[in-house]
Amino acid sequence: MTGTRGWPQSIASPVLWVGVxxxxxxxxxxxxxxxFAKAFPQVVPxxxxxxxxxxxxxxxxxxxxxxxxxASIVGISLAIFVTRPVGHDFRALVGxxxxxxxTFPPAAVLALAVPALGFGPRPTIVALFLYGLLPIIxxxxxxxxxxxxxxxxxxQGMGLSPWQVLRDVDLPLAAPLMLAGxxxxxxxxxxxxxxxxxxxxxxxxxxxxxxxAASKVPFVLQGAVLVALFAILTDMLFARLERRLQRPGMAPxx
Amino acid sequence: MIELDxxxxxxxxxxxxxxxxxxxxxxxxCVLLGTSGCGKSxxxxxxxxxxxxxxxxxxxEGADVREVAPEILRRxxxxxxxxxGLFPHWTVEDNIGTVPRLLDxxxxxxxxxxxxxxxLFRLDPEAYRHKYPHQLSGGxxxxxxxxxxxxxxxxxxxxxxxxxxxxxxxxDALQAEMARIHQATGxxxxxxxxxxxxxxxxxxxxxxxxxxxxxxxxTPLEILENxxxxxxxxxxxxxxxxxxxxxxxxxxxxxxxGEGAEGKPVSPDASLRDALAAMMARHADRxxxxxxxxxxxxxxxxxxxxx
Numbered sequence: 014m015t016g017t018r019g020w021p022q023s024i025a026s027p028v029l030w031v032g033v034x035x036x037x038x039x040x041x042x043x044x045x046x047x048x049f050a051k052a053f054p055q056v057v058p059x060x061x062x063x064x065x066x067x068x069x070x071x072x073x074x075x076x077x078x079x080x081x082x083x084a085s086i087v088g089i090s091l092a093i094f095v096t097r098p099v100g101h102d103f104r105a106l107v108g109x110x111x112x113x114x115x116t117f118p119p120a121a122v123l124a125l126a127v128p129a130l131g132f133g134p135r136p137t138i139v140a141l142f143l144y145g146l147l148p149i150i151x152x153x154x155x156x157x158x159x160x161x162x163x164x165x166x167x168x169q170g171m172g173l174s175p176w177q178v179l180r181d182v183d184l185p186l187a188a189p190l191m192l193a194g195x196x197x198x199x200x201x202x203x204x205x206x207x208x209x210x211x212x213x214x215x216x217x218x219x220x221x222x223x224x225x226a227a228s229k230v231p232f233v234l235q236g237a238v239l240v241a242l243f244a245i246l247t248d249m250l251f252a253r254l255e256r257r258l259q260r261p262g263m264a265p266x267x
Numbered sequence: 268m269i270e271l272d273x274x275x276x277x278x279x280x281x282x283x284x285x286x287x288x289x290x291x292x293x294x295x296x297c298v299l300l301g302t303s304g305c306g307k308s309x310x311x312x313x314x315x316x317x318x319x320x321x322x323x324x325x326x327x328e329g330a331d332v333r334e335v336a337p338e339i340l341r342r343x344x345x346x347x348x349x350x351x352g353l354f355p356h357w358t359v360e361d362n363i364g365t366v367p368r369l370l371d372x373x374x375x376x377x378x379x380x381x382x383x384x385x386x387l388f389r390l391d392p393e394a395y396r397h398k399y400p401h402q403l404s405g406g407x408x409x410x411x412x413x414x415x416x417x418x419x420x421x422x423x424x425x426x427x428x429x430x431x432x433x434x435x436x437x438x439d440a441l442q443a444e445m446a447r448i449h450q451a452t453g454x455x456x457x458x459x460x461x462x463x464x465x466x467x468x469x470x471x472x473x474x475x476x477x478x479x480x481x482x483x484x485x486t487p488l489e490i491l492e493n494x495x496x497x498x499x500x501x502x503x504x505x506x507x508x509x510x511x512x513x514x515x516x517x518x519x520x521x522x523x524x525g526e527g528a529e530g531k532p533v534s535p536d537a538s539l540r541d542a543l544a545a546m547m548a549r550h551a552d553r554x555x556x557x558x559x560x561x562x563x564x565x566x567x568x569x570x571x572x573x574x
Contacts, residue, residue, distance in 0.1 A: 166352055
């Protein structure tokens, strides 16, 4: 511990090191060419070079962001709706639809969406959106259901309007579980987005599929390592956000 | 004044409150007493419209409770419940300030009111205002819950078994505080409990409820001395009700003036129960009665207690 004396706390954080590793590999991948050339001498070129890895990542992250933002807004709104008295009758239906979205293979969604939306990022975003709804809805409903009945009764008894109960009681108390659902959804989406490359979207999966098609193992490795690091880094950042969101008055999530 | 006029509440065809009428006078401490499922909590929650009623009228100060929006009505009525319902993500100060904030009180006024209420419940304002509910003991949480109900100085306070979940020692202290606060503020209180001793200790008037009906309405003394029917007699403990009665009568009512006795004296204001306890503790069958000024008034004997 004496070694970190006087250093900022963040130096000792694994998030920082995973982040540095991820961006260094992504930007410096061409510099690893001699290594790959040595390990796989028959593959030319040894590093994927049809696009920069940074451009692939930007496109990949953009699609995940668009799909997950839409899934979060729609999922949390639906969860709020079905946990109000007015939406109670729709609760089972929403649960069923979300489960269908999750069980329907994203590859099949892509195949069906391409004729309607064309090739490129759009069918991928649709598939990611549908696939990511279930964990968000389920966690948001669990979070809202978990608000103690006595707390809600007291809030109503003191004269909070339904809107005020939602804003001041339900949402803050359900927020940690809601965020956990978004975290799962985003992490899954980062991995799943790779298949978008099969319908012409640029993702970190592009070198993987190119590598598979042309039997170029180094391409597969390069794409897979970056996707994995991206997913781990994002998950770690969410974990940080969750800790920050934990209200001082609430027992640690468990 | 609260008037319930022929109130009916049905759940799935079953009448849980059946043609119930009573009037709680201004400043009364009215205890709704009964076994679980007798409709007492439902009755309480119909007063602030947390539960809608199917027939009849409830009036507060002569005004029908259905004339205003439920939120507006509830902000004028204090409400405290058994499990406190404190907001776990808010500090004590924010919790107590809930209704004043809804009523748009200025911030300074809310802070002063929180200080005042914490002092009323003998909690050090500076030590407690920034704590969160999970940092408080059960008794402290309950005090904050009642303080929150009193925050906007409502004329009427509804309490649903507020002390049922705390230990007996804490409950005793909370009951004493509640009695003190009722006397100090003169608020009208409607209080639900199944605990007969709690009812007799706090109530100025008791409504004994049985299966949605009013079984008896009267002062604690009237209920103990003249139970209206078998149910009430059974509920207050049959022959054991005499022991409860001791708590409601004072030494002054039964003492023999002029006579003298040896031993440690009791006050004329003490209850007969305290006198009995003193006799048992001292193995004496008679005690001198001496008032606060040291004046010897007479004696009280064991026979006087059971007269």
